[in-house]
Amino acid sequence: MGLNQQDLQRITDTTIAHYEASAAQFWLGTRDHDVSQNMAALLGHIEGEAPYEILDFGCGPGRDLKAFTDMGHRATGLEGTPSFAAMARTHSGCEVLVQSFLALDLPVARFDGVFANAALFHVPTQELPRVLRELWTTLKPGGVLFSSNPRGQDEEGWHAGRYGAFHSWPAWRRYLLEAGFTELEHYYRPDGLPREQQPWLASVWRKPRT
Numbered sequence: 001m002g003l004n005q006q007d008l009q010r011i012t013d014t015t016i017a018h019y020e021a022s023a024a025q026f027w028l029g030t031r032d033h034d035v036s037q038n039m040a041a042l043l044g045h046i047e048g049e050a051p052y053e054i055l056d057f058g059c060g061p062g063r064d065l066k067a068f069t070d071m072g073h074r075a076t077g078l079e080g081t082p083s084f085a086a087m088a089r090t091h092s093g094c095e096v097l098v099q100s101f102l103a104l105d106l107p108v109a110r111f112d113g114v115f116a117n118a119a120l121f122h123v124p125t126q127e128l129p130r131v132l133r134e135l136w137t138t139l140k141p142g143g144v145l146f147s148s149n150p151r152g153q154d155e156e157g158w159h160a161g162r163y164g165a166f167h168s169w170p171a172w173r174r175y176l177l178e179a180g181f182t183e184l185e186h187y188y189r190p191d192g193l194p195r196e197q198q199p200w201l202a203s204v205w206r207k208p209r210t
Contacts, residue, residue: 002126003124003126003127008102008124008127011102011124011163012080012100012101012102012103014161014162014163015080015122015161015162015163016080016081016100018160018161018162019081019083019084019162020081020082020083023061023081023083023084023087026060026061026084027060027061027087030060030061030063031061031063033063035064035117035148036067037189037191037202038115038117038146038148038189038202039064039067039068039115041146041185041187041202041204042054042113042115042144042146042204043071043073043113045144045184045185045204045206046112046113046143046144047142048112048142050072050073051072051073051074052073052074052112052113053073053074053076053110053111053112053113053140054068054073054074054075054076054111054112054113054114054115055075055076055077055078055106055110055111055113055114055115055138056068056075056076056077056078056115056117057078057101057114057115057116057119057120057135058078058079058080058101058116058117058118058119058120058122059077059078059079059084059085059088059096060079060081060084060088061084061087061088061091062077062084062087062088062089062090062091062092062094062096063091064115064117065077065088065091065092065094065096066091066092066093066094068115069092069093069094075092075094076094076095076096076097076111077089077092077094077095077096077097078096078097078099078104078106079096079097079098079099080098080099080100080101082098085097085098101119101120101122101123101131102123102124102127102131104131104134106134106135106137106138107138108137108138109137109138109139109140109141110138110140111138111139111140111143112139112140112143112144113139113143113144113145113146114135114138114139114143114144114145114146115146116135116145116146116147116148117146117147117148118148118149118150118200119147119149120147120149121149121150121164121165121166121167122162122163122164122165123165124156124163124165125156125165128165128175129175129178129179132175132176132179132181133179133180136179136180136181136207139207140207141207141208141209141210142206142207142208142209143206143207144184144204144205144206144207145176145181145204145205145206145207146202146203146204146205147202147203147205148189148200148201148202148203149166149167149172149200149201150164150166150199150200150201151166151167151168151169151188151199151200151201152166152167152168153166153168154166154167154168154171167201169186169201172201172203173186173203176203176205180207180208181205181206181207182205182206182208183203183205184203184204184205184206185203185204186201186202186203186204187202187203188200188201188202189202
């Protein structure tokens with residue numbers, strides 16, 4: 001039995017409330033995280049001349065928005081937690097869209113790249129095909145999607161006040177291919193550690209030009 005609209009709204013509201021309640025602590029705990037490997041993976045696959053139009057999907061307090069802007073790119077944030085969105089605007093000076101991941105309203109063919117770092121795992125599995133297709137639509141032809149999520153064995157549910165889906169590589173790959181993306185690369189993080197000490201699965205995908 002699937003999730004109904006009431007279930008989905010509760011997932012959204014409860015997860016956002018979790019982040020609202022811990023916004024200041026979250027920023028202190030994540031502002032110095034080094035995700036340069038992930039940013040390079042996105043940017044390295046975008047074709048054409050920079051600067052690029054980047055959507056930071058689930059931008060949080062704006063750490064990566066500012067980094068993309070400092071590189072000279074035109075970055076836009078998307079964030080469901082209002083406190084994070086306000087912090088991101090202040091920190092980066094960028095436009096930040098306040099939208100739930102399950103109620104997106106994105107422009108068509110606007111972005112060269114979508115950077116979804118530690119975000120898409122909050123999307124319930126039954127809604128993932130729709131959300132991925134919406135990200136596909138907001139990318140320009142040839143555009144690139146980067147995603148990094150905590151990996152698992154396809155379990156799903158509540159964890160520490162947040163809803164999450166923890167995909168294996170075969171399952172995640174299937175969802176992205178079915179959404180119309182072509183595979184570019186995938187890797188595990190943190191870099192240089194044994195696989196059992198690499199909880200993050202990163203992957204890069206292209207929207208075909210035709």
